[in-house]
Amino acid sequence: MKLRTIIHHFKEAASSIRRNGHMSAVSVGIIALCLLILGGFILVIANLHHIAEDIESRVEIRVFLKDDLSERGIDQLGEELLALEEVKKVEFISKEQGLEQLKQELDEPKVFALVEKNPLPHSFKITLKEPQAVEAVASKVQKLEGIEEVNYGKEWVERLFTFTRALWIIGVLTIAALLTIVVLIITNTVRLAVFARRKEIEIMKLVGATNWFIRLPFLLEGMLMGLAAGCLATLFLYFGYSFVAAKVIALAPFLPWLPMGSVVTKVCFGVVALGMFVGATSSAFSIRKYLQV
Amino acid sequence: MIQMYQVSKRYPNGALALQNINLYIEKGEFVFLVGPSGAGKSTFMKLIIRRELPTSGQIIVGGRNVTRLRPWEIPRLRRSVGIVFQDFLLLPNKTAYENVAFALEVTEASPREIKRRVPAALELVGLKHKLSALPHQLSGGEQQRVSLARSIVNNPLILLADEPTGNLDPDTSWEIMDLLCEINKRGTTVIMTTHNSNIVDRMKKRVIALENGIIVRDDQRGAYCR
Ligand SMILES: Nc1ncnc2c1ncn2[C@@H]1O[C@H](COP(=O)(O)OP(=O)(O)OP(=O)(O)O)[C@@H](O)[C@H]1O
Ligand SMILES: [Mg+2]
Numbered sequence A: 001m002k003l004r005t006i007i008h009h010f011k012e013a014a015s016s017i018r019r020n021g022h023m024s025a026v027s028v029g030i031i032a033l034c035l036l037i038l039g040g041f042i043l044v045i046a047n048l049h050h051i052a053e054d055i056e057s058r059v060e061i062r063v064f065l066k067d068d069l070s071e072r073g074i075d076q077l078g079e080e081l082l083a084l085e086e087v088k089k090v091e092f093i094s095k096e097q098g099l100e101q102l103k104q105e106l107d108e109p110k111v112f113a114l115v116e117k118n119p120l121p122h123s124f125k126i127t128l129k130e131p132q133a134v135e136a137v138a139s140k141v142q143k144l145e146g147i148e149e150v151n152y153g154k155e156w157v158e159r160l161f162t163f164t165r166a167l168w169i170i171g172v173l174t175i176a177a178l179l180t181i182v183v184l185i186i187t188n189t190v191r192l193a194v195f196a197r198r199k200e201i202e203i204m205k206l207v208g209a210t211n212w213f214i215r216l217p218f219l220l221e222g223m224l225m226g227l228a229a230g231c232l233a234t235l236f237l238y239f240g241y242s243f244v245a246a247k248v249i250a251l252a253p254f255l256p257w258l259p260m261g262s263v264v265t266k267v268c269f270g271v272v273a274l275g276m277f278v279g280a281t282s283s284a285f286s287i288r289k290y291l292q293v
Numbered sequence B: 001m002i003q004m005y006q007v008s009k010r011y012p013n014g015a016l017a018l019q020n021i022n023l024y025i026e027k028g029e030f031v032f033l034v035g036p037s038g039a040g041k042s043t044f045m046k047l048i049i050r051r052e053l054p055t056s057g058q059i060i061v062g063g064r065n066v067t068r069l070r071p072w073e074i075p076r077l078r079r080s081v082g083i084v085f086q087d088f089l090l091l092p093n094k095t096a097y098e099n100v101a102f103a104l105e106v107t108e109a110s111p112r113e114i115k116r117r118v119p120a121a122l123e124l125v126g127l128k129h130k131l132s133a134l135p136h137q138l139s140g141g142e143q144q145r146v147s148l149a150r151s152i153v154n155n156p157l158i159l160l161a162d163e164p165t166g167n168l169d170p171d172t173s174w175e176i177m178d179l180l181c182e183i184n185k186r187g188t189t190v191i192m193t194t195h196n197s198n199i200v201d202r203m204k205k206r207v208i209a210l211e212n213g214i215i216v217r218d219d220q221r222g223a224y225c226r
Helices: A003-019 A021-056 A071-083 A095-106 A109-114 A131-142 A154-196 A198-206 A211-251 A260-291 B041-048 B071-079 B096-105 B111-124 B140-152 B170-185 B197-203
Strands: A060-065 A087-093 A123-128 A147-151 B002-010 B016-025 B030-034 B056-061 B081-084 B158-162 B189-193 B206-211 B214-219
Touching (some): A021 A211, A071 A123, A087 A095, B016 B041, B016 B214, B030 B041, B030 B170, B071 B081, B096 B111, B111 B140, B170 B197
Antiparallel strands (some): A060 A147
């Protein structure tokens, strides 16, 4: 295909969009709305996921040691713990440090005034590479020598993981469903445009146009409309997100909200690419039937 | 140029449009295809450009078996055959000029060539003054002539004209006949359907008569355009 022909097709696509001005505008609007909903939802899911991950990363195992363990025994145990492959970090917390921390956390000096002897044992604090491995690691640690008790907030951790798993599944399903709807709507919009021009396609075929010659302007038209819709959706996503993010941060500053830059940019690019891709492919599909002349 | 062997065409709804057609049309011939309405004339044309496939039989056009063409080989066949459709088939939102230019654009002709040939073709059919008119602004006869201009604009080897004078007054009809003769003289094989016995009688060309999808007469008068 010659360059001249491609330029010709671009002109055709543009003039066709202009000629069907009203219809094109409606199509672009509908597609933009779909993409906006999809993009917005992805951002919400991404944030929830981010928050869940942040909480997960705080999961830790506390290993309390037997009182009669020698200093060498403690060192050895520390090394054994660090040797476990799921373990990221092992921190020794002595009786005294433990009491200090407890005092700070409880903030109830009177209680401690009554205690004369430190009742706490020495302990290790274990951080994991993969928070999901917490149960497996805990049971492994349990079997080691010189250990009094292993504590990781079993129930709480289990509930957290159930929640994040559910979030993940719901997120994927909803995004898949939305994606399907978006594709269907875009396809349908384009199909209407193609149907309106089936006569033209037939005539082109009869005077000897190749399928690609006929297809290309439609592809370009679908792509241009997808591009326009994607840009429109991006605009709303971008400003919408910064607006909502500002509100949320003001209300709940402790939440690890995703920053503007990373995900939003990705989602916006994704939305534009998706719009163009679906626009182009759905025109290719819609036109197939009419090329059989 | 065109050969048919045992060609039959039955439409999916059961209508038998052509039965057991055998014929040979030589390069440069001028052929009238006549017969009552529904005899199968348009179907005959449609088979040649493979707008329809025959139910059985073989069709050879320009040395190529039309029934065996792969889908991507069809455009080349259609570019070598100009057609004036009975129902014109003009694009309603394109001007007369654009409708004619269209047939050249699909062949990826250069803009210079398009600018040269399109007005020439429209001038030949006497529509030089209506270049920028849309089809609905043209009379039936004028639309027919735009369709004719489109069919000849890329110098086809074969010209199929399905009732090219159907909507025209006698004077204009004869102008079109002169034009078809002129095109035929330049070497293009012309097949034309018509109900106008006056024209058929005066032209003294080969006449193939169809009735109910069967060739009932094939008069070789041997006369060529003078
Ligand atoms: N697409 C179609 N589907 C079904 N039947 C068809 C189709 N086209 C034509 N026919 C039938 O085939 C027969 C031949 O039709 P055709 O159009 O070839 O006739 P024709 O000789 O061109 O008639 P006219 O002089 O009126 O143009 C008719 O009986 C018609 O009803
Ligand atoms: Mg007919």
